[in-house]
Amino acid sequence: MSFAFLTYLAPAVLLFFLAVAGYDDWKDREVPDWIWVVMGAVGTGTLVLGALGSSALAIGLDILGALFALEHVLPWDRAFADRESLVGVVEIAIYLAVIVVAIFALIVHPSDTPAAFLAIVVSVVIARVLFETKLLYGGADAKAMIITAVVVPLWPVPLLVPYPAPISMTLLPYVPLAFTMLVDGALLTLAVPIGILLYNVRHGYWKLPEAFTLYEIPVSELPRRYVWLRRPRLEANEEVDTSAEDEALRTEQMKTLTERGITTVWVTPQLPMVLALAVGALIGLLFGNILFWLL
Numbered sequence: 001m002s003f004a005f006l007t008y009l010a011p012a013v014l015l016f017f018l019a020v021a022g023y024d025d026w027k028d029r030e031v032p033d034w035i036w037v038v039m040g041a042v043g044t045g046t047l048v049l050g051a052l053g054s055s056a057l058a059i060g061l062d063i064l065g066a067l068f069a070l071e072h073v074l075p076w077d078r079a080f081a082d083r084e085s086l087v088g089v090v091e092i093a094i095y096l097a098v099i100v101v102a103i104f105a106l107i108v109h110p111s112d113t114p115a116a117f118l119a120i121v122v123s124v125v126i127a128r129v130l131f132e133t134k135l136l137y138g139g140a141d142a143k144a145m146i147i148t149a150v151v152v153p154l155w156p157v158p159l160l161v162p163y164p165a166p167i168s169m170t171l172l173p174y175v176p177l178a179f180t181m182l183v184d185g186a187l188l189t190l191a192v193p194i195g196i197l198l199y200n201v202r203h204g205y206w207k208l209p210e211a212f213t214l215y216e217i218p219v220s221e222l223p224r225r226y227v228w229l230r231r232p233r234l235e236a237n238e239e240v241d242t243s244a245e246d247e248a249l250r251t252e253q254m255k256t257l258t259e260r261g262i263t264t265v266w267v268t269p270q271l272p273m274v275l276a277l278a279v280g281a282l283i284g285l286l287f288g289n290i291l292f293w294l295l
Contacts, residue, residue: 021274043150048066073146158288186276219258219264
């Protein structure tokens with residue numbers, strides 16, 4: 001049985017779920033985990049269907065890769081809520097086991113090691129490293145990359161504009177779509193500091209480099225804006241995990257600043273990065289990795 005239709009079904013599934021997640025991120029700066037779970041489950045199904053006809057090892061590796069990704073969005077760690085150190089040990093063990101399996105498969109059975117499986121493993125590791133180093137601030141951003149790798153692991157040929165032969169024959173077969181999505185989405189966000197600069201110049205503020213990142217708002221608007229307070233800085237704990245906690249923090253900051261007689265503050269915007277990644281995925285599917293074109 002031919003599953004050629006998956007070539008276009010999987011990208012359609014990806015864009016649909018990323019659009020839903022991007023809307024939630026824009027509206028609430030928070031994405032519910034059920035979106036990633038359902039998206040990952042559907043992606044696992046299309047991944048396995050696309051692998052039918054391959055060797056048992058290849059199918060098994062694809063399933064392992066999908067489970068490795070889904071582990072990040074399923075709440076298995078809640079069973080060990082009172083033993084956080086155990087959760088960390090289990091996660092490290094899972095990472096090491098999957099990486100060892102991937103290396104072993106490449107060495108012993110390279111022809112039966114699916115590129116999709118390798119793309120998933122690489123995408124998960126990249127997303128986790130970026131999250132742990134705070135280059136991806138939100139957990140939803142990392143989850144978007146991880147689950148994207150399950151739904152569409154690789155996309156070597158853009159739909160609208162093919163790459164030049166030197167690129168397509170060397171790099172693209174091994175570049176995960178999740179990485180392309182991240183690069184294209186990140187390039188989109190470069191418009192934000194330019195927009196902030198234009199806003200500041202319009203209001204007579206020219207100090208660089210702050211004019212690219214900070215802008216002034218009334219204190220009374222602080223709870224209603226998705227922003228980070230930068231000036232004046234308060235010593236209160238600013239660690240938040242949910243959108244509700246973030247709004248409560250900004251409300252408390254407004255009260256404290258108002259009591260001090262401060263009427264305006266300087267802030268930086270909280271970017272809806274999942275929305276940027278969703279647009280980045282669309283660009284990646286249609287045009288490919290913009291960074292490759294620039295290079």
